[in-house]
Amino acid sequence: MGIGTRDKDMHGFANPRRFLALARRLTPILVGVGLAASTAAILWGLIAVPPDRLMGETVRIIFIHVPTAWLGMAGWGTIAGASLAFIVWRHPLAALAARAAAVPGAVFTALCLVTGSIWGRPTWGTWWVWDGRLTSMLILLFLYLAYIALSQAVEREGASARLPAIFGLVGAVNIPIINRSVVWWNSLHQPPSITTGGSSIDGVFLWPMLIALIGFTCIFAACVLMNMRALLAQTQAEARLRRRAMEAEADA
Amino acid sequence: MSVTSNSTLAPKHQRLILVLVALFVLIAAGLLAAWGLRSQADYFYLPEDIAENPPEPGRAIRLGGMVQNGSIRTLDDGVTIAFAVVGREGNAVPVTYRGIVPDLFVEGSGVIANGRLAKGGTFEAETLLAKHDENYTPRELEGLSDGAMHEVLEESAAQ
Numbered sequence: 034m035g036i037g038t039r040d041k042d043m044h045g046f047a048n049p050r051r052f053l054a055l056a057r058r059l060t061p062i063l064v065g066v067g068l069a070a071s072t073a074a075i076l077w078g079l080i081a082v083p084p085d086r087l088m089g090e091t092v093r094i095i096f097i098h099v100p101t102a103w104l105g106m107a108g109w110g111t112i113a114g115a116s117l118a119f120i121v122w123r124h125p126l127a128a129l130a131a132r133a134a135a136v137p138g139a140v141f142t143a144l145c146l147v148t149g150s151i152w153g154r155p156t157w158g159t160w161w162v163w164d165g166r167l168t169s170m171l172i173l174l175f176l177y178l179a180y181i182a183l184s185q186a187v188e189r190e191g192a193s194a195r196l197p198a199i200f201g202l203v204g205a206v207n208i209p210i211i212n213r214s215v216v217w218w219n220s221l222h223q224p225p226s227i228t229t230g231g232s233s234i235d236g237v238f239l240w241p242m243l244i245a246l247i248g249f250t251c252i253f254a255a256c257v258l259m260n261m262r263a264l265l266a267q268t269q270a271e272a273r274l275r276r277r278a279m280e281a282e283a284d285a
Numbered sequence: 286m287s288v289t290s291n292s293t294l295a296p297k298h299q300r301l302i303l304v305l306v307a308l309f310v311l312i313a314a315g316l317l318a319a320w321g322l323r324s325q326a327d328y329f330y331l332p333e334d335i336a337e338n339p340p341e342p343g344r345a346i347r348l349g350g351m352v353q354n355g356s357i358r359t360l361d362d363g364v365t366i367a368f369a370v371v372g373r374e375g376n377a378v379p380v381t382y383r384g385i386v387p388d389l390f391v392e393g394s395g396v397i398a399n400g401r402l403a404k405g406g407t408f409e410a411e412t413l414l415a416k417h418d419e420n421y422t423p424r425e426l427e428g429l430s431d432g433a434m435h436e437v438l439e440e441s442a443a444q
Contacts, residue, residue: 083423087389092421117308121301157414158387164328202308206315217320219327219349221397226419234421 049265052126056258063255070248071100077241085238092238094152099242100249101145105173106208107250108138109201111257112180113208116201119194126261128194131201132184133260137253139177146170157221165214166222169207176204329397332372342404349397349416353377357392370396370408382410389415 078096085092115131150160184197215224226233329349340346353369369377380398395416400409
C-alpha cells in the first residue's frame with residue numbers, strides 16, 4: 034500500500050463530516066422509535082395477548098426471543114456486508130461499521146440463547162440440548178467473541194483491518210446453516226413458523242412480535258451508530274495525541 | 286499497477302469479483318459440509334430409522350416422533366405410562382416411561398425420548414422431552430372446527 038492511500042485513509046477517518054451529521058440526526062430518532070415500539074410491543078404481549086393453546090403463558094417470551102434471534106443473525110449480516118464493502122472499496126467507515134456491530138450483535142445472540150433456554154425448560158422440559166439449531170446459535174456467539182477479540186487486537190497492534198474483515202466474511206457461512214438447521218436435521222427446536230408460504234403464528238402473536246422486531250432493530254441500529262461515533266472520536270483523539278507528542282519531540 | 290487500457294478492470298472491480306467468487310465458494314463449501322452432516326447431526330432417530338436399521342438393544346439412543354392418538358395409557362403399577370411414537374411413514378415404536386411428563390406431552394404432539402431399546406422391541410425411556418410444533422394458536426381457538434375458527438378469525442379481523 035502506497036503513502037497516497039494511507040493519507041487518504043487517515044483523511045477519511047479524520048473528517049467523515051457527512052456521516053457524523055447524519056448519525057447525529059438519526060440516533061435520537063432511532064432510539065425514540067425503538068424504545069417506543071419495543072416497549073409497546075412487550076407490554077401488549079404481556080398484558081393483552083391470550084395464552085397459547087399448548088404453552089400457556091410462556092408463549093409471551095416469543096416477543097423477546099424472536100427479535101433477539103433475528104438481530105443476532107442480522108448483526109453478523111452487518112459485519113459481513115460492511116467487511117465486503119471495506120475489502121472492495123477500502124472505505125474506512127465500513128471497517129468501523131463492522132467493528133461497531135460486533136458487541137450489540139453478541140449481546141443479542143446471548144439474549145437469544147438465554148431467553149430460548151428459559152423458554153425451553155417449561156415447554157420442552159430441558160434448559161439445553163445439543164441439537165442443530167441450538168448448537169449453531171452457540172457457535173455464532175463464539176464467532177462474535179472471536180471477532181471482537183481479533184478486531185481489538187488488530188486495532189491495538191496496528192495490523193491490517195483486512196484481517197477481521199476476512200474473518201467477518203468467512204463467519205457468514207454460519208448464518209444460512211442456522212437458518213436451515215431445523216430443516217436439514219431432526220431437532221428439538223421446531224421448524225420455521227414464518228416461511229415464504231406464510232406464517233403459522235396466529236395474528237394475535239404475530240403482530241406484537243413484528244412490532245417488537247422493528248423496535249429492537251431500531252435500537253440495534255442506534256447502538257451501531259453511537260458505537261461508530263465513539264470509535265471515530267477515539268481515533269481522532271489518538272491522532273491528536275500522537276501529533277502533540279511528535280511536536281513536543283520536535284521542540285525538545 | 287497502471288490501468289490505461291479500457292479492457293482492464295479497475296482494481297476495485299477486480300476486488301469485488303474476487304471477493305464475491307471467494308464468498309460464493311466459501312458458502313457453497315460450508316453448506317455442502319453441513320449438508321453432508323445431515324444424518325450424523327440428527328438429534329434423534331425416527332421410528333422408520335429404527336425399523337430400517339434397528340440399533341442394538343441396550344445402547345443409549347434418542348427416539349423422536351409424534352405421540353400416537355389414543356395410545357397413552359397408564360400401566361397396572363400406576364406410575365408407568367405406555368404410548369406409541371409414530372414417524373412420518375406410519376411406523377410405530379411402543380415406549381414405556383416412569384416419571385413426570387412435561388406439560389406439552391399430549392397425544393398428537395411431538396416427543397423426544399432418551400433411553401434404550403429393550404429386547405422385545407419396546408423402547409424404555411429415561412427422560413421425555415416435548416417438542417413444540419411451528420403453530421402458535423391462542424387458547425380461545427382450541428377445539429373449534431376449521432369452519433368455526435375461520436368465522437372467529439374473520440370476526441376479530443373485522444373489528
